[in-house]
Amino acid sequence: MRAHPRIWLGGCSLLLLSSLAITQLSPLLLPQVHETYEQSERAVQDGQYQMALALMKGTLYSDGVTIGIEGDHAERTAIVREAAQGWNQALEGDSPIRLVSMRENPQVIVKWVPQVPAEGSHTLGLIKMRKEFRWNTTRHEVGIKGTIYVATQPPGSPLSRSEQVDVVMHELGHLLGLDDCGDLGPLMGPLERGKPVGAPTPAEVAAVTGLRRMVRDKLSLVNLQLSRQTTTAGRRQLPQEHRQTSPHDHGKIAVVESQAK
Ligand SMILES: [Zn+2]
Numbered sequence: 001m002r003a004h005p006r007i008w009l010g011g012c013s014l015l016l017l018s019s020l021a022i023t024q025l026s027p028l029l030l031p032q033v034h035e036t037y038e039q040s041e042r043a044v045q046d047g048q049y050q051m052a053l054a055l056m057k058g059t060l061y062s063d064g065v066t067i068g069i070e071g072d073h074a075e076r077t078a079i080v081r082e083a084a085q086g087w088n089q090a091l092e093g094d095s096p097i098r099l100v101s102m103r104e105n106p107q108v109i110v111k112w113v114p115q116v117p118a119e120g121s122h123t124l125g126l127i128k129m130r131k132e133f134r135w136n137t138t139r140h141e142v143g144i145k146g147t148i149y150v151a152t153q154p155p156g157s158p159l160s161r162s163e164q165v166d167v168v169m170h171e172l173g174h175l176l177g178l179d180d181c182g183d184l185g186p187l188m189g190p191l192e193r194g195k196p197v198g199a200p201t202p203a204e205v206a207a208v209t210g211l212r213r214m215v216r217d218k219l220s221l222v223n224l225q226l227s228r229q230t231t232t233a234g235r236r237q238l239p240q241e242h243r244q245t246s247p248h249d250h251g252k253i254a255v256v257e258s259q260a261k
Helices: 031-045 049-060 074-090 161-175 202-233
Strands: 065-069 097-099 108-113 125-135 140-151 252-260
Touching (some): 031 252, 049 140, 049 202, 049 252, 065 074, 074 097, 074 108, 125 161, 161 252
Parallel strands (some): 065 097
Antiparallel strands (some): 125 140, 125 252
């Protein structure tokens, strides 16, 4: 008799049974991602739907997240494009990352610097992100700003082109919600010089796709709930000028700042 089908994916991975439905966030995701998701669940339970929508859309980047390269440098743009395409392939076209020129005022800027502004000279890359979630009772908004740094003068020799692709892909992994992994080998592990990995592991991909599926499911539930409310509320809506207030006015705000190497 054959054993139950399963895939062993090594360290920093999960034992996956093929029939197991994903109902929990992967431990490979950043603690902030778990916290934001739990906050959005509580907001749904409390009927704070606009807050829940802001938190979920900021996690999913449902309008996409735009990335620019400082100076629109051609070779570096090609490196970031390769890293972004690597993720898009791994996610089967479901990557929210959109490369734009600096003229289009990107939300996240990739900068090459001699040394990454972080503790420890062995750092090859860094991402700093700031997400602002704003909402009131009728509307919500998400503001995303970030910087990705890549070191041009790390200890030892400069990074090769494929190592730079790996560093950018690793930082984009953080952007998509993944945490660092202590083991050598996976994309989210430390870069072993001379041995770029080129792609996320199946477990890393499953963590991101699982997160995106769970957030989307919850988003459609909230939208369904809201459309029911609108139908039952009928004509008891607020006057036009009240409905058009920005979430900046009389609204609430939550800021999540994160930094990962
Ligand atoms: Zn990292």
